[in-house]
Amino acid sequence: MPGAKEIKEMMIDRIKKRSKLVRPMMIPFILYIGALVISVNYLDTISTNWKYGIALLPVVPAVWMALGVIKAINQLDELEQKIMFEGAAFSLLTTTLGLMVFGFLKQVGVEQPSFPYIIIFMMFMWLIGKLRGNRKYR
Amino acid sequence: MKNKLRELRTVRGWSQAELGERLNVSRQTINALEKEKYDPSLPLAFKIAALFELRIEEIFEPDSK
Numbered sequence: 001m002p003g004a005k006e007i008k009e010m011m012i013d014r015i016k017k018r019s020k021l022v023r024p025m026m027i028p029f030i031l032y033i034g035a036l037v038i039s040v041n042y043l044d045t046i047s048t049n050w051k052y053g054i055a056l057l058p059v060v061p062a063v064w065m066a067l068g069v070i071k072a073i074n075q076l077d078e079l080e081q082k083i084m085f086e087g088a089a090f091s092l093l094t095t096t097l098g099l100m101v102f103g104f105l106k107q108v109g110v111e112q113p114s115f116p117y118i119i120i121f122m123m124f125m126w127l128i129g130k131l132r133g134n135r136k137y138r
Numbered sequence: 139m140k141n142k143l144r145e146l147r148t149v150r151g152w153s154q155a156e157l158g159e160r161l162n163v164s165r166q167t168i169n170a171l172e173k174e175k176y177d178p179s180l181p182l183a184f185k186i187a188a189l190f191e192l193r194i195e196e197i198f199e200p201d202s203k
Contacts, residue, residue, distance in 0.1 A: 009155040009165055077163040078179050079170055137170040 024072055028064035035061055083133030090129030095122045140199045144172040146190050161185055 035058040043054055073084055098121060102112055147157050154168040161182070170176035178186065187194045
C-alpha cells in the first residue's frame with residue numbers, strides 16, 4: 001500500500017502531467033469554440049465567396065490545437081510517450097475494426113455511422129488505450 | 139531487466155518524485171523502472187548511470203545471463 005507521501009506525490013505528478021497536456025490547448029480550444037459559433041450562426045447570411053472562408057474558420061484553431069498536441073507529446077518523457085502511442089495504436093485498430101463491421105453490415109442495410117461519431121469513438125478508444133497503458137506500467 | 143534503482147534511490151534518501159525531477163522524467167516512469175515493468179532507453183540508462191556515478195551494468199542486469 002502506498003503511504004501518504006507517495007499518494008501526495010502521485011497526485012502532484014498527475015496534475016503536472018495533465019496541465020502539461022491541457023495548457024497549450026486552452027487558447028486554441030476557446031478560439032475553436034468561438035470560430036464554430038461564428039461559422040454556424042453567420043454562414044447562411046453570407047452569399048459571397050467569403051462563405052468558404054467562414055465555413056473553414058474553425059479549421060485554423062483546430063490546426064493550432066493539433067500543433068499543441070504534438071508539442072505536448074514531445075514534452076512527455078519516454079514512458080508517457082510509449083503509453084500515449086500504445087493508446088493511439090489501440091484506438092486506430094479498434095476504430096478500423098469497428099468501421100469494418102459497419103462496412104460489412106452495410107450489405108444488409110445497416111446505416112453507416114456519421115463522421116463526428118467516428119471521431120468521438122476514436123477519442124474514447126484512445127482514452128481506453130491510455131488507461132490500459134497506465135495500468136500496465138503502474 | 140533487473141535493476142538496483144530503488145536500492146540506490148533509498149540509500150540517498152530521495153523520493154521517486156525527487157529522482158524523477160533529477161532525471162527529468164515523471165514519478166510514474168521511476169515507479170515503472172523500479173518495479174521492472176519498463177526498461178529504459180539507452181539515453182535514459184546513461185543518464186541514470188551518470189546520476190549515480192556508476193556504470194550501466196552496475197545498475198541494470200539482464201534477466202538471464
